Amino acid sequence: MTLQKSFIAIALLSLLALSACEQKGPAERAGEQIDNAVERAGDKIENATDDAGKTLEQAGDKIEDATDK
Secondary structure (H helix, E strand, O other): OOHHHHHHHHHHHHHHHHHHOOOOOHHHHHHHHHHHHHHHHHHHHHHHHHHHHHHHHHHHHHHHHHHHO
16 A cells, blocks of 8 residues: 555544544543542542641641740
């Protein structure tokens, strides 16, 4: 097969693959919604642990200040 024919074959196969992936089925949409929900929950957990860490650090600073006096 010549280089030109190979390129055309690859281009056609790529277009076919892309057109097949264009529409999402209900399972794929549900999976994406689950992924998004898990990501949002992870973000909330991360924010909560960051806030808790800051609160504990502030409490530690207050205790340290009080013991220094």
